[in-house]
Amino acid sequence: MTLAETHSYEKPEKNQWAAERELEIGRKIQASFLPEELPQPAGWQIASQFKAARIVAGDFYDAFALVGGKRIGLVVADVCDKGVGAALFMALFRSLIRAFADQHYSLGWMDLLTSRALDAQPEPSVGRRRELLSPGTTALKKAIELTNNYITRNHGKANMFATMFFGVLDPATGILTYINGGHEPPMLVGQAGIKARLNPTGPAVGLFPDLDFNIEVVELEPGDLLVAYTDGVLDARSPEGESFGEKRLAWLVQQPAASASALLEAIHVSLNEHMAGKEQFDDITMLALRRAASPEIE
Amino acid sequence: MEINVRLEKQLAIVAITGSVDALTSGEVTNFLSQQIEEGKKRVIVDLSQVDFMSSAGLRAILTALKASRQQGGDLSLAGAQPGVEKILKMSGFTNILKAYVTVKEAIADLGA
Numbered sequence: 001m002t003l004a005e006t007h008s009y010e011k012p013e014k015n016q017w018a019a020e021r022e023l024e025i026g027r028k029i030q031a032s033f034l035p036e037e038l039p040q041p042a043g044w045q046i047a048s049q050f051k052a053a054r055i056v057a058g059d060f061y062d063a064f065a066l067v068g069g070k071r072i073g074l075v076v077a078d079v080c081d082k083g084v085g086a087a088l089f090m091a092l093f094r095s096l097i098r099a100f101a102d103q104h105y106s107l108g109w110m111d112l113l114t115s116r117a118l119d120a121q122p123e124p125s126v127g128r129r130r131e132l133l134s135p136g137t138t139a140l141k142k143a144i145e146l147t148n149n150y151i152t153r154n155h156g157k158a159n160m161f162a163t164m165f166f167g168v169l170d171p172a173t174g175i176l177t178y179i180n181g182g183h184e185p186p187m188l189v190g191q192a193g194i195k196a197r198l199n200p201t202g203p204a205v206g207l208f209p210d211l212d213f214n215i216e217v218v219e220l221e222p223g224d225l226l227v228a229y230t231d232g233v234l235d236a237r238s239p240e241g242e243s244f245g246e247k248r249l250a251w252l253v254q255q256p257a258a259s260a261s262a263l264l265e266a267i268h269v270s271l272n273e274h275m276a277g278k279e280q281f282d283d284i285t286m287l288a289l290r291r292a293a294s295p296e297i298e
Numbered sequence: 299m300e301i302n303v304r305l306e307k308q309l310a311i312v313a314i315t316g317s318v319d320a321l322t323s324g325e326v327t328n329f330l331s332q333q334i335e336e337g338k339k340r341v342i343v344d345l346s347q348v349d350f351m352s353s354a355g356l357r358a359i360l361t362a363l364k365a366s367r368q369q370g371g372d373l374s375l376a377g378a379q380p381g382v383e384k385i386l387k388m389s390g391f392t393n394i395l396k397a398y399v400t401v402k403e404a405i406a407d408l409g410a
Contacts, residue, residue: 058353077369080353080388082320113318136319182389203390211390231353257386282352 001103026087027055033091037113038063039072039172046074047261049268049286058086059230060284066105066139069251070231073172074223076183076228076287077164089151089160093205096147097166104139137215140168140187144205151206165198167230169206174220179213181205186228187251188218194214197222215286223293225260232282236271239278244271260288301329302386303338307409313345313399316409318355330362330373339371342404346377352386365397370398376404 038046048061058079066073075097081085144166151160165186167178180186182204185197202213220226229249236244252270257263266285271284299316310333318326324379334339341362345351374396378386385394398404 063403077354079321082354082358156364158363159357161360184388200388200390203393205355207390207394211394235352 003046007124018031018224023055023084026084026260027052028057030087032090033094035063039069040066041069041072043292044072044169044171045260045288045290045292046072047259047264047288047290049264050283051268051280053232053280053283054083054166056084056087057283058082058090059113059285061089061228061285061287062094062098063287064101064200066100066168068100070170070172071105071253072169073098073168073229074166074287074289076186076230077162078183078230078285079162080160080285082282085158085160089155089158089162092151092155093147093162093164096150097143097164100143100146101139101168113215124219138283140166140177140179141215142211143154144162144181144202145210147213148181148205148207148213149179149209152209154207161204163204167198167226167228169220169283174222174224175222176218176226176289178216178218181213182229184229184234186226187250187253188220190221190229191223191226193254194250198228200224216231218288220291222291224291225253225263227263228287228289230283232280233286235282236275236280236284238274239276242274244274248274260290263290264288299325301326303329303333303370305338306405309405309409311318311342311344311345313343313347314315317352318348318358319350319352321353323352323354323358326358327361330358331365334362334365334369334371337369339341339366340370341366341373342372342398342401342408343373344377344401345375345382346379346401348354348382349377349383353389356385356389356391359391359395372408374398374404374408376401 046063060077062075079089079093079171080250087253102165163183164181165183167176169176175270178198180198180200185199185205187194201216203211234244234246252267257266299322303310303312317377365375375399384403391406
């Protein structure tokens, strides 16, 4: 065998090795776009489960402190399509949401000005509603709107969008202010079962500029649990082709669990049993938020 | 997945059969962009035989929607089955484009 032949024989393997190495680097960098640890405000548990279908993922979750821990931002999102393209946009969506939220929560005093200005107007009902939503309402809305406009104006040709649940929790009161941009509605579970589904309040983020995203408010009472997830949970298939589905998930979230992470672990085990070794074709992401039943327990 | 087109009342009616997911969405994107490039810029996508649509499928629809509008046309959807309809509604696609219950209804509303 001549040297040239050896070279041409080895080349494809080398290329494959190089590509795999690059992808592995991509995977590691992407992992750094997920939170290393989740904030644990007093009286609350936050837990996550994340399992990519491929080496890199389009799903992501995030949980981060805002205004020095007075608020907690919670995100579960699914960037459209799969593979490296979705992974690159995951990094972009995640960073924009975090950066815009952080920036605008630092400017939270503007909400006070806004609500006072509205109170002065002759429409008390509007004023009250605005005041109820403050502070931070502007920041939540701004973070989503600016992300939507940034993606559509700077990356419109890629036609990449993300369905996204973004909630901001006030750990002191249990008030969760949220925008659901076209995402699977998280389940709010109380002692007596599912209390609410947090349905979309706007479209997926990144479709067209200047779309409307509404804000909703929900209160997590002591003992309440919120489970947000991506469609990879519902669409997980058994070897027979049956989807895991909403009913199974709804049943599981209502089962007693020692903690938020124990609950997600139980769902994870159930998903694995359902898939029974069948290849996972979509990313699976879950985020759970639980308020302690009584403050003394924590 | 199968995809074909017929013309009626100056509308391109693109019928898809099967699943539109990460594996097949590229083909859908190529097919739709070819129609639009050929001047068939007023498009109805017949989803009545689509049993599953993932976000990759939605992306293919979004790409074609933008392309058709850039050419002065438009893209509408028709006949989505309950599972697909749920995805279209949830993601807000029904707010950014017209979605009809049947192709017949779409043609009656949009046909020249």
